[in-house]
Amino acid sequence: MxxxxxxxxxxxxxxxxxxxxxxxxxxxxxxxxxxxxxxxxxxxxxxxxxxxxxxxxxxxxxxREGSAFTSSIREDKDAIPSAYILDQPLTLAEKKKFLLKGNSGSLDSKDLEKIVASHKGRGLEMPGLPESDGYTTTWLMDFFSDRTAGLAITALRAKELKCSPAAAKTVILVRLEGGGAYDGMHFNLSRPETPIALAPGPYMGKPYFSHKKIDLGNGATPGGLYAEVSSGIEDCRFAFEAEYRDAEGVYRQEIRNGKSEFEVRGIPANPEQIFVVTLESATDCGGRPWRKIAECPPLPFQKGRYTIY
Incomplete structure (x- = not known):
């Protein structure tokens, strides 16, 4: 059933x-x-x-929304200047006091910084490469990315470059004892597309990104970069543009100094005053027309020919 x-x-x-x-x-x-x-x-x-x-x-x-990475930019305050530029010339009384102190061996970096600050000036560093346009300003850059996907910065260039003849009136050149190279890059603004490697070794003087990249994202350690920039006998303003790559392709992202452009000061081709300072002496190289003094550099200053060494 x-x-x-x-x-x-x-x-x-x-x-x-x-x-x-x-x-x-x-x-x-x-x-x-x-x-x-x-x-x-x-x-x-x-x-x-x-x-x-x-x-x-x-x-x-x-x-992938928003910026691929963020950057923290600061000027290298530990850099030791090899030149000072002043927007206001020294008066006769200031010049006399300056030379007297320099030739007595009592002029130090604090004295120089005080003079520079009171005359709306600033310090410039000796470049890490002889192929430089001139003295340099240096920034320390840190890059961060919270992306899950990895990416790599593979190029950095100066863009929106605006330059004019250097406006400084007075130049104080400082003879330093010794010096050293840094692991970073040098930007010669005559060739703003190609930063040059500074690290001692086989790649020194070669394009930085021909053998290096900056890895970010996917848990990578934040990337750091030492970047010195020279503008020769001009004052320049610019922004950086980074080129980065990920699994989807190649992209570009602008880098600014906070909300502003980067600014590099140069030394004027024909300053109104020029002084050379050593540990033992201070030399007044005179005014125009220039006197030929052994301690003084040949004038006018030119791009690529600027040093007292």
């Missing part, structure tokens, strides 16, 4: 036929059940895969 209810028509046939019919019916039901389960599992799998893919695409899209 029960078998006939599950498999109708089994009571009218022989026991062998009944067993075969019941067996085939049960097998058919089992296969149908398996097919239904497989169909349901397949739908769930496809749906889960699509959901995961969409979630990953949404996550990647959010990850």
């Amino acid at each position: 029960i078998i006939d209810a599950v498999v109708p028509g089994t009571l009218e046939i022989s026991p062998d036929q009944r067993r075969r019919k019941v067996l085939w019916t049960l097998l058919t039901l089992l296969l149908l059940a398996l097919a239904a389960w497989a169909f349901s599992y397949g739908l769930d799998y496809i749906s889960a895969e699509q959901t995961t893919r969409h979630a990953k695409e949404a996550e990647d899209s959010v990850d």
Whole structure:
């Protein structure tokens, strides 16, 4: 009775036929059940895969929103100046006091800094490469990225470059004892597209990004960079533009000094006054027309010919 209810028509046939019919019916039901389960599992799998893919695409899209990296910029305050430029010339009384103190061996860096500050001036450093346009200003740059995906800065260039003849009136050149090179890059604004490597070794003097990159994102350690910039006998303003690469392609991002442009001061080709300071003496190189004095540099200053060494 029960078998006939599950498999109708089994009571009218022989026991062998009944067993075969019941067996085939049960097998058919089992296969149908398996097919239904497989169909349901397949739908769930496809749906889960699509959901995961969409979630990953949404996550990647959010990850790529906004800036690829941020930068922290500061001028290198520990750099030792090799030249000072003043926007206001020394008066006769100031010049006399300055030379008297310098030739007595009592002139020190604090005295120079006081003079510079009172005459709206600033210090410039000796470049790390002889191929420089002139004295330099140096920035320390730190790069940070909270992106999950990795990226690499592969180029850095100066853009929006605006230059004019150096406005300083007075130049004080300082003879330093010794010096050293730094692991970083030098920007000669005559060639703003190609920063040059400063690190001692086989790549010194070669394009920095020909052998290096700055890796960011994906948990990478924040990247740091020492960048010195020379503008020769001009005052220049500019912004940096970084080129970076990730799995999607090549992109560019602007870097500014806070909200402002970067500013580099040069030494004037024909300053109104020029002095040379050593540990033992201070020399007045005179005014125009220039006197030929052994301690003084040849004038006018030119790009690439600026040093007293």
